[in-house]
Amino acid sequence: MVLQDLGRRINSAVNDLTRSATLDEKAFDGMIKEISNALVEADVNIKLVSSLRKQIKASVKFNELPARANKKNIIQKAVFDALVDIVNPHQVPYNPKKGKSNVIMFVGLQGAGKTTTCTKLARWYQARGFKTCLVCADTFRAGAFDQLKQNATKAKIPYYGSLTQTDPVVVARDGVEKFKKDRFEIIIVDTSGRHHQEEALFAEMQEIQAAVQPHQTVMVLDASIGQAAEAQSRAFKEAADFGAIIITKTDGAAAGGGAISAVAATHTPIVFIGTGEHLLDLEKFNPQSFVSKLLGMGDLQGLAEH
Amino acid sequence: LSGLFRNVIGGKTLTKDDLRQPLQMMETHLIEKNVAREAAVRLCSSVETDLLNQKTGSFTSIDATIRDSMAKALTRILTPTSSLDLLRNITRTIEKPDARPYVISIVGVNGVGKSTNLSKIAYFLLQNQLRVLVVAGDTFRSGAVEQLRVHVRNLTELSRRERVGSVELFEKGYGKDAATVARDAVAFATNSGKGEMLYDVVLIDTAGRRHNDTRLMSSLTKFGHLANPDKIFMVGEALVGTDSVAQARNFAKEFVDTKGQLRNNGVGMDGFIISKCDTVGDMVGTLVSMVHATGIPVVFLGVGQHYGDLRGLNVGWAVDKLMK
Ligand SMILES: Nc1nc2c(ncn2[C@@H]2O[C@H](COP(=O)(O)OP(=O)(O)OP(=O)(O)O)[C@@H](O)[C@H]2O)c(=O)[nH]1
Ligand SMILES: Nc1nc2c(ncn2[C@@H]2O[C@H](COP(=O)(O)OP(=O)(O)OP(=O)(O)O)[C@@H](O)[C@H]2O)c(=O)[nH]1
Ligand SMILES: [Mg+2]
Ligand SMILES: [Mg+2]
Numbered sequence: 001m002v003l004q005d006l007g008r009r010i011n012s013a014v015n016d017l018t019r020s021a022t023l024d025e026k027a028f029d030g031m032i033k034e035i036s037n038a039l040v041e042a043d044v045n046i047k048l049v050s051s052l053r054k055q056i057k058a059s060v061k062f063n064e065l066p067a068r069a070n071k072k073n074i075i076q077k078a079v080f081d082a083l084v085d086i087v088n089p090h091q092v093p094y095n096p097k098k099g100k101s102n103v104i105m106f107v108g109l110q111g112a113g114k115t116t117t118c119t120k121l122a123r124w125y126q127a128r129g130f131k132t133c134l135v136c137a138d139t140f141r142a143g144a145f146d147q148l149k150q151n152a153t154k155a156k157i158p159y160y161g162s163l164t165q166t167d168p169v170v171v172a173r174d175g176v177e178k179f180k181k182d183r184f185e186i187i188i189v190d191t192s193g194r195h196h197q198e199e200a201l202f203a204e205m206q207e208i209q210a211a212v213q214p215h216q217t218v219m220v221l222d223a224s225i226g227q228a229a230e231a232q233s234r235a236f237k238e239a240a241d242f243g244a245i246i247i248t249k250t251d252g253a254a255a256g257g258g259a260i261s262a263v264a265a266t267h268t269p270i271v272f273i274g275t276g277e278h279l280l281d282l283e284k285f286n287p288q289s290f291v292s293k294l295l296g297m298g299d300l301q302g303l304a305e306h
Numbered sequence: 307l308s309g310l311f312r313n314v315i316g317g318k319t320l321t322k323d324d325l326r327q328p329l330q331m332m333e334t335h336l337i338e339k340n341v342a343r344e345a346a347v348r349l350c351s352s353v354e355t356d357l358l359n360q361k362t363g364s365f366t367s368i369d370a371t372i373r374d375s376m377a378k379a380l381t382r383i384l385t386p387t388s389s390l391d392l393l394r395n396i397t398r399t400i401e402k403p404d405a406r407p408y409v410i411s412i413v414g415v416n417g418v419g420k421s422t423n424l425s426k427i428a429y430f431l432l433q434n435q436l437r438v439l440v441v442a443g444d445t446f447r448s449g450a451v452e453q454l455r456v457h458v459r460n461l462t463e464l465s466r467r468e469r470v471g472s473v474e475l476f477e478k479g480y481g482k483d484a485a486t487v488a489r490d491a492v493a494f495a496t497n498s499g500k501g502e503m504l505y506d507v508v509l510i511d512t513a514g515r516r517h518n519d520t521r522l523m524s525s526l527t528k529f530g531h532l533a534n535p536d537k538i539f540m541v542g543e544a545l546v547g548t549d550s551v552a553q554a555r556n557f558a559k560e561f562v563d564t565k566g567q568l569r570n571n572g573v574g575m576d577g578f579i580i581s582k583c584d585t586v587g588d589m590v591g592t593l594v595s596m597v598h599a600t601g602i603p604v605v606f607l608g609v610g611q612h613y614g615d616l617r618g619l620n621v622g623w624a625v626d627k628l629m630k
Pocket of ligand 1: 109111112114115116141144192193250251273277281417447
């Protein structure tokens with residue numbers, strides 16, 4: 001599972017240090033280096049790693065620690081806080097309300113898992129009593145509408161799309177209008193994959209957004225993304241101002257640090273994670289419990305309360 | 307910062323101490339380009355071995371010496387030991403007297419661009435006047451069959467207009483065993499041995515699978531045996547970080563022949579297609595990570611979402627991006 005190896009490694013670095021006989025500054029620096037390497041291997045953005053390293057050093061102030069201080073606790077807390085800080089964006093995601101139309105638009109890079117996740121999320125809301133539907137505004141990718149249609153049919157969720165209309169803005173507008181009229185409560189709009197290097201694709205995303213006026217825009221990120229995560233997610237944030245992130249493919253072996261870096265770069269909360277290819281493979285995400293799981297520090301719960 | 311790169315002008319015999327800091331910076335530089343740390347560390351240590359106790363050239367700083375040595379190391383690792391001339395291989399295989407269709411299959415993790423890049427290869431083959439059978443071997447993911455049907459329809463239209471080869475789809479819908487579908491497709495292309503073969507090249511798509519799913523991964527071995535492809539290409543995505551190393555290793559190790567030997571002289575697969583290079587700027591490190599992990603060469607780069615967006619690997623181009 002994502003970030004678990006990372007957690008194990010960080011934990012053992014901290015433990016090695018605090019168990020060792022001489023807890024001197026050299027050993028402390030060594031631990032920080034080991035943690036940094038673990039973060040880099042987990043695809044955390046390299047600049048973010050260096051700022052984390054500084055943050056941990058600054059908050060521990062090793063030289064100034066009184067001789068009798070509980071160094072283990074202080075160091076663990078510093079590492080823990082720094083990590084919680086990354087995944088905790090200090091921002092509350094949009095919460096759909098019953099009895100009104102909530103439009104949710106999906107954006108993201110090619111192949112990230114948008115179409116698959118759209119249906120998973122629709123099913124999630126449907127199971128919680130919302131009247132839910134899907135709009136396919138991907139008119140570019142071959143077979144995109146068939147893909148959404150087959151998923152929606154399996155999940156018994158109404159859908160809208162077109163095999164003839166090639167303008168995604170028109171499809172998105174028509175679909176959302178129709179479903180609003182029919183008093184659907186959750187209207188999820190799937191869009192094509194795109195990347196910031198192609199301006200026309202970003203312009204199209206903004207036009208779709210203007211046409212459907214989403215209450216929430218969700219960026220879908222693949223857990224295996226590497227160093228490009230930061231630049232891409234920043235560009236999506238600037239262009240589409242997404243308010244939530246879903247990380248997919250967390251059932252893979254990737255450590256997920258790239259996706260975490262995107263969270264840090266955009267100060268946007270992760271709301272769900274995808275855990276497989278099937279309809280039910282979606283979990284709600286909670287940053288705090290995630291980090292304590294990550295660090296395998298059940299005994300440190302007390303430290304996490306802030 | 308410039309103090310770190312002491313500009314020793316010429317004739318300096320390099321010690322471990324001289325090299326430590328600049329090599330550390332070089333490692334960071336490679337990681338910024340999305341080279342997996344494992345590969346970056348190995349490359350840096352090969353540069354260290356290369357330079358230790360060597361004299362820097364006249365008017366050459368340590369920095370420049372290291373850059374030069376790293377560029378060479380990257381060139382070495384990325385340059386294939388034997389060149390793959392796909393078209394020539396195909397021509398030879400489909401020549402009489404024992405002509406048979408040339409079989410290529412595409413594998414990789416979910417969403418990396420297998421089906422799209424398969425269609426780009428089909429386009430490339432069509433331009434070379436070949437008859438192509440596209441096989442819908444992804445019998446799992448929703449829309450996978452229709453996706454290929456649309457590509458084949460588009461490509462048929464293009465080839466008619468451009469008066470080039472011809473292309474058709476072989477599909478058995480969803481839920482079928484992919485290895486069996488592939489085997490049947492190959493038999494169909496050979497006209498089941500009843501005279502002239504019907505297609506020159508069989509291009510088999512497969513379902514995306516994560517490399518830590520042992521059940522789905524081991525089914526690749528059976529697939530390899532039943533489809534018996536001439537070439538197995540794995541699509542790796544330029545966006546992917548460190549996981550690319552494990553992806554490459556775990557896919558390669560599934561492809562053993564019937565005698566239990568890894569295919570292609572012990573490396574398992576025949577080449578990588580690195581997709582989505584247009585989405586990463588200079589951060590093309592994935593191609594280094596995957597080659598480093600397996601010794602399997604990069605044969606194509608995907609540089610966009612259209613049929614023409616497929617390139618051969620230009621090593622100089624890649625090294626320039628990595629050293630920028
Ligand atoms: N293992 C796993 N696979 C997933 C998950 N989510 C999506 N996938 C797979 O990832 C691949 C791509 O998913 P799509 O939903 O088509 O991605 P997309 O973002 O809509 O792609 P484009 O529309 O082409 O940009 C498919 O093979 C999905 O089955 C997940 O959580 N786990
Ligand atoms: N920008 C860019 N996008 C690409 C490239 N290659 C593929 N894509 C896009 O990536 C997305 C996924 O491509 P697919 O070919 O469906 O990927 P796949 O590996 O077959 O996916 P699954 O079968 O679901 O595992 C599509 O939106 C493609 O258009 C490329 O070289 N550049
Ligand atoms: Mg999609
Ligand atoms: Mg596919």
